[in-house]
Amino acid sequence: MTKWLLLAIAASCGAPDECEIDGTMCKKLSGWGLFDDIATQTPAADVIPYDLNTPLFSDYTVKDRFVRLPAGMSTTWNPSDALDLPVGSVLVKTFSYLHDRRDPAAGRRMLETRVLVHGESGWHGAAYVYGDNTSDADVAIAGKLVDASWTHDDGSTRMNRYAVPNQNQCKECHEEHDEIVTPVGPKVRNLRPDRMQAMIDAGVLVGAPPVDQWPHAVVATDPATGTVDERARTWLDINCGFCHNARGVARTSGLFLDAAETDPAKFGVCKAPIATGRGSGGLQYDIVPGMPDQSIMIFRIASTDPEIRMPELGRNLVYDEGLALIREWITAMSGTCL
Amino acid sequence: MKRWLGLVLVVSACSSDPCEGVTGECIALTEGASATDVQTALIEVMPGGTIAFGEGTFHFETDLSLDVDNVTIMGQGMDKTILSFKGQTSGAQGILVTANGFTIHDIGIEDPPGDALKILGSTGVHIYKTRVEWTGGPMETNGAYGLYPVQCHQVLIEDSLVKGASDAGFYVGQSDGIIVKNNRAEGNVAGIEIENSTHADVTKNTATGNTGGVLVFNLPGLDVKNGAITRVFDNQIYENNLLNFAPAGNIVGNVPAGTGMAILAAHQVEIFNNTIKDHKSINIGVISYVPLGITVTDPNYDQYPTAISIHDNTLIGVSDKPTGQLGALLLLAIGEIHPDPPYIVPDIAWDGVLDPARDPYPATDKLCIQNNGDANFINLAWPLGEGALPSEDMSPHDCALAPLPEVVLP
Numbered sequence: 001m002t003k004w005l006l007l008a009i010a011a012s013c014g015a016p017d018e019c020e021i022d023g024t025m026c027k028k029l030s031g032w033g034l035f036d037d038i039a040t041q042t043p044a045a046d047v048i049p050y051d052l053n054t055p056l057f058s059d060y061t062v063k064d065r066f067v068r069l070p071a072g073m074s075t076t077w078n079p080s081d082a083l084d085l086p087v088g089s090v091l092v093k094t095f096s097y098l099h100d101r102r103d104p105a106a107g108r109r110m111l112e113t114r115v116l117v118h119g120e121s122g123w124h125g126a127a128y129v130y131g132d133n134t135s136d137a138d139v140a141i142a143g144k145l146v147d148a149s150w151t152h153d154d155g156s157t158r159m160n161r162y163a164v165p166n167q168n169q170c171k172e173c174h175e176e177h178d179e180i181v182t183p184v185g186p187k188v189r190n191l192r193p194d195r196m197q198a199m200i201d202a203g204v205l206v207g208a209p210p211v212d213q214w215p216h217a218v219v220a221t222d223p224a225t226g227t228v229d230e231r232a233r234t235w236l237d238i239n240c241g242f243c244h245n246a247r248g249v250a251r252t253s254g255l256f257l258d259a260a261e262t263d264p265a266k267f268g269v270c271k272a273p274i275a276t277g278r279g280s281g282g283l284q285y286d287i288v289p290g291m292p293d294q295s296i297m298i299f300r301i302a303s304t305d306p307e308i309r310m311p312e313l314g315r316n317l318v319y320d321e322g323l324a325l326i327r328e329w330i331t332a333m334s335g336t337c338l
Numbered sequence: 339m340k341r342w343l344g345l346v347l348v349v350s351a352c353s354s355d356p357c358e359g360v361t362g363e364c365i366a367l368t369e370g371a372s373a374t375d376v377q378t379a380l381i382e383v384m385p386g387g388t389i390a391f392g393e394g395t396f397h398f399e400t401d402l403s404l405d406v407d408n409v410t411i412m413g414q415g416m417d418k419t420i421l422s423f424k425g426q427t428s429g430a431q432g433i434l435v436t437a438n439g440f441t442i443h444d445i446g447i448e449d450p451p452g453d454a455l456k457i458l459g460s461t462g463v464h465i466y467k468t469r470v471e472w473t474g475g476p477m478e479t480n481g482a483y484g485l486y487p488v489q490c491h492q493v494l495i496e497d498s499l500v501k502g503a504s505d506a507g508f509y510v511g512q513s514d515g516i517i518v519k520n521n522r523a524e525g526n527v528a529g530i531e532i533e534n535s536t537h538a539d540v541t542k543n544t545a546t547g548n549t550g551g552v553l554v555f556n557l558p559g560l561d562v563k564n565g566a567i568t569r570v571f572d573n574q575i576y577e578n579n580l581l582n583f584a585p586a587g588n589i590v591g592n593v594p595a596g597t598g599m600a601i602l603a604a605h606q607v608e609i610f611n612n613t614i615k616d617h618k619s620i621n622i623g624v625i626s627y628v629p630l631g632i633t634v635t636d637p638n639y640d641q642y643p644t645a646i647s648i649h650d651n652t653l654i655g656v657s658d659k660p661t662g663q664l665g666a667l668l669l670l671a672i673g674e675i676h677p678d679p680p681y682i683v684p685d686i687a688w689d690g691v692l693d694p695a696r697d698p699y700p701a702t703d704k705l706c707i708q709n710n711g712d713a714n715f716i717n718l719a720w721p722l723g724e725g726a727l728p729s730e731d732m733s734p735h736d737c738a739l740a741p742l743p744e745v746v747l748p
Contacts, residue, residue: 141377141378141382142373142374142377142378142381143374143400145399145400161427163400163428166381167381168377168381168403168404168405168436169403171405171436172403172434172436246561249436249458251489252458252488252489252511252512252560254559254560254561265635265636266559269635270635271559271635272557272558272559272589272632272633273587273588273589274511274557274559274560274589275482275486275488275505275509275511276482277452277453277481277483277504277505277588278478278482278504280586280587280588281585281587282586282587283586283587284587284632285633296587306427306428306429306430306452307430307451307481307482312429312430313428316427316428337633338633
């Protein structure tokens with residue numbers, strides 16, 4: 001049996017940073033050997049960047065995503081579920097704020113890098129938080145709050161008390177009911193085609209059909225890429241569906257927002273809430289066709305109150321563009337609830 | 339004098355190790371421990387270990403979570419160790435537990451903006467001598483649920499107190515194998531609520547000063563539905579007359595202020611040996627989901643209460659100020675029988691809605707009412723004006739159902 005143990009020299013004190021894929025997370029991000037240069041996010045040779053068509057909204061951060069498969073191993077094209085990455089695989093995601101969203105060249109503030117590793121016993125995750133020196137980052141088992149500000153798309157100054165998740169919160173999103181931590185992404189239908197091609201070229205994604213048989217890449221905020229219904233369901237799948245599915249942590253709500261759900265009553269149409277508390281906003285149903293302002297879904301997407309807002313993790317701010325899309329989707333629905 | 343006091347305090351602080359007397363691995367957290375220290379302990383604790391808080395108040399800006407099996411969280415007393423979530427800015431609950439074999443005791447949880455303690459999908463939950471309180475009193479901005487196990491198995495909640503929840507103080511949802519015993523629920527919208535659950539014993543509790551004392555509900559649209567077999571016995575349920583402060587749109591927002599017990603579309607419920615008194619709307623109400631007027635899109639949901647047995651209770655007090663939409667239904671029906679005031683609501687009311695699919699109606703599915711002293715009754719014949727008339731005749735319900743089994747936890 002392979003002993004999945006990595007040893008590296010931690011930059012700070014010279015002691016070896018012991019990490020293994022089955023639970024012991026490196027104390028330093030550098031311990032994983034994922035980057036040639038962490039500060040510039042230059043990946044190591046065996047680490048492949050990827051990108052998504054429709055990303056999860058994370059308070060207007062930008063994300064660099066990478067995947068590393070064990071040497072010589074690959075994953076097989078799967079049209080529906082998340083790619084089945086072999087034991088030893090690592091998914092990496094770095095969150096940053098651009099100083100000025102209108103001008104990416106003006107630089108960015110790096111916040112954290114999340115590392116998800118596929119061990120023999122399942123997936124394990126940890127977040128590494130950057131200080132002023134971004135040449136390395138420290139593990140933050142219990143998460144961290146980071147105050148940040150940036151210049152927004154409209155030129156205004158925006159601020160956020162950005163929350164780095166704790167290790168349990170990684171699992172709340174990535175875990176399903178059977179207690180196997182599964183990655184949120186990437187699914188081939190959500191992989192940006194040029195990056196998918198790069199994975200195929202690198203030999204880590206095998207069995208792909210010809211390009212003309214690839215699933216249609218839906219970018220939720222780009223009307224050119226799909227109908228309102230396609231884009232709204234994609235947006236809900238990415239932003240809500242990992243908890244709101246029959247096995248996710250939000251299963252007790254009976255509201256299932258993953259792309260596979262086909263019953264309108266289960267994705268919220270005329271569905272009465274269960275244990276919603278103030279989240280109902282005084283409204284009767286999750287979605288009232290044609291009436292976004294009577295729909296709890298809109299109320300919660302538009303809220304910043306911790307008891308009301310959805311998603312409840314990883315979002316403090318309102319995603320204006322996503323809210324507009326779901327509003328458009330509900331407005332276009334026909335039918336009534338009673 | 340001051341020096342002596344200082345010395346005494348120092349001595350007592352040194353001598354009080356929160357882990358004292360705990361066997362097995364124990365992580366001590368004394369006053370001044372940061373939120374990061376606490377969350378780190380909750381992640382790094384080994385299965386079977388204990389996290390022991392000292393006396394004092396611990397403040398949290400984000401939620402706490404535990405995902406390690408067989409862990410005990412303990413304090414030094416429900417009024418001595420306080421986890422305060424006042425000012426919490428992220429997380430929909432104070433504490434989230436997703437591990438099996440969870441125990442918590444001798445601790446207070448205060449002022450979370452959302453639910454206080456949510457336990458999801460756990461087998462083996464033991465909560466005792468735990469207090470949850472919204473310290474500003476009943477307010478719509480209080481969190482929804484106090485002690486909140488959902489989709490759990492083998493749940494024991496005892497000797498605990500919940501005050502001020504804007505939905506339910508004690509709320510066990512979609513679970514199986516439940517004992518709620520010797521607790522006090524006060525100043526909540528719903529004191530104790532058993533929802534979509536099976537095999538529950540609610541006993542020796544006191545529910546007072548809530549909007550509704552004890553609720554047994556079944557709701558549609560959930561994977562775990564049509565809960566059954568709940569016994570409510572030996573409880574003191576009185577003066578639950580608090581204005582309903584649930585945020586609108588919540589199912590408990592339908593509970594009229596002044597409700598002792600409400601049975602909503604529940605199955606196999608045995609209510610006995612309780613004292614239920616002094617409610618301005620109703621001592622015991624039994625209704626189907628139909629009068630709520632909420633669309634039901636779930637074809638497998640049974641909207642009708644069945645096999646409800648109410649026997650050997652003491653039901654007293656004058657209910658003459660029913661409130662809310664259901665209170666209005668009560669008044670309409672009473673007015674049909676007694677055109678002139680005063681309009682006094684009988685102790686037990688049933689909406690009278692029968693499942694059209696249960697024809698002939700099985701005797702084992704009946705609402706049975708026996709030996710409740712001089713308690714009286716009304717069949718509301720909802721919806722009025724479609725042929726059926728309301729009736730105060732209790733004789734159709736003079737029957738007994740087989741006693742339900744005691745809940746035995748391993």
